[in-house]
Amino acid sequence: MLSPEMMDLLLSGTWETLYMTIVSTLIAYIFGVPLGLILYVTGDGGIRRNRAVNLVVGVIVNILRSVPFLILLVFILPFTRAVVGTTIGSTATIVPLVVAAAPYVARMVESSLKEIDGGVIEAARAMGSSTWQIIWKVFLPEAKPSLLVGATISLATILGYSAMAGFVGGGGLGAIAINYGYYRYQSDIMLITVILLVIIVQIFQEGGLKLVSKVDKRTR
């Protein structure tokens, strides 16, 4: 029923989607984890309270978070070109995905860190731990399961964003859905891309939760 060309297209679209999503998520975490840590550590009740830093980072994060992704995508095109040399294709899509996802990840990380039992932090302080030791040996390991849950959710969210990139010439399943399903009224292609996206999200979700239950030592 599908032409071999269409099969190839869907296959490469799937790969592009996975590539964009996974690479963007990884880079978003490289920026998002330190930002989340800064928000948490300098925030109310943090181990290194600092109003000014917290306010500045908080405001930047909130501004980026309030811009709708589609607008951000277009708005930062010059920046995208400066970073990767092009504004078209999967690699070009990674730039706005990271810009949109990093602040989101920062808040996810912050909220995971906030779940850490205050008593454990107090014990670490009482033992004479430095701020870095608390971050490396207490915050990140103790929040690991929650951070992984957050990463699973982020992955699905970023996948959703990546589909939107199809509107401005980004690659992946989203682009296929828009170009064939929307502009050419090929609803069967639209349906197939949606099903593929659903399957990918399911795999991320299930895999993520399996991993979490495996690493979390709080349950017997």
Added chain:
Amino acid sequence: MIELKDLTKEFKTSKAEVFAVRDVNLTIQNGEVFGIIGFSGAGKSTLVRCINLLERPTSGSVIINGVDLTRLSTKELREARKKIGMIFQQFNLLSQRTVEANIRYPLEIAGVKREAADARVKELLELVDLTDKAKAYPSQLSGGQKQRVAIARALAPEPEIILCDEATSALDPITTSSILDLLKSLNQKLGVTIVVITHEMRVVEQICDRVAVMSAGEIKEEGTVRGVFLNPQSETAKRLIEPSHSDALSTPRANTLRLAFTGDESGAPVISDMTIQCDTMVNILAANTENIGGKAFGQMLIELPEDAASQKKIKDYLDGRGIHYEEGGDA
């Protein structure tokens, strides 16, 4: 030696300034087991947190072995804290680390070499009798086991002081007793100074040498456990010592005696013997006694017969047995 001088901790809220600790002066000798007892909200947790500066006092000084902790730099304070272990009511173990990795934590942050740390962890696991749980995670342990891990962790850097913040309040009586025995034996074996915060008189009775009674942020009285127990001066101390679940002592009535058992009396059945010897009868109004290490601790409130002759006989008997008593009501 721990010296707290004019220690005050205020918490500023939007409406008022609340004194959690007010003008506390306290000296705790090296090698001592010192209790700080009081009801909830008395400020004892804040006070113990001021000792290792988890709470920075508003004014006053915390001097440990001659060094005023409030004057140290952040780095110096971290080093000082490594010599002050602390255990908590909720244990506060790292949930994602095994028992042995929890005990290793303070050694890691002190930069102890791997082999030396391994040996120390092994030794501590033996000390708290948890060698078979080395690879377990905290969620797989009972409350008593968790607290023993916490004790081992606190001991790892060979501290001079251990602060116990309601360390047994989340445990059942039998586990409490065994944890207290462990602390006492560590005090005797290692000479570590122990500061115990509690709201339970039995904790103080079981392990403390001296005790301070705290209420509304202030130390109301201080002395040997025996002294405070036999002759409580402050209202708070009396209420803490009082047999629980009884209003008997708060409403003074004539012809009553409060008998105090401090574990020094012989194991003989005192009341039965007394009624036989004195050929009279007494009414037990309230009692709160416990058997700790084969000795009776606690107190009993008895009502004496009306006639003065019997009363005298009873008092003479108690004097003869060396049992401490206080008269209620008619005093």
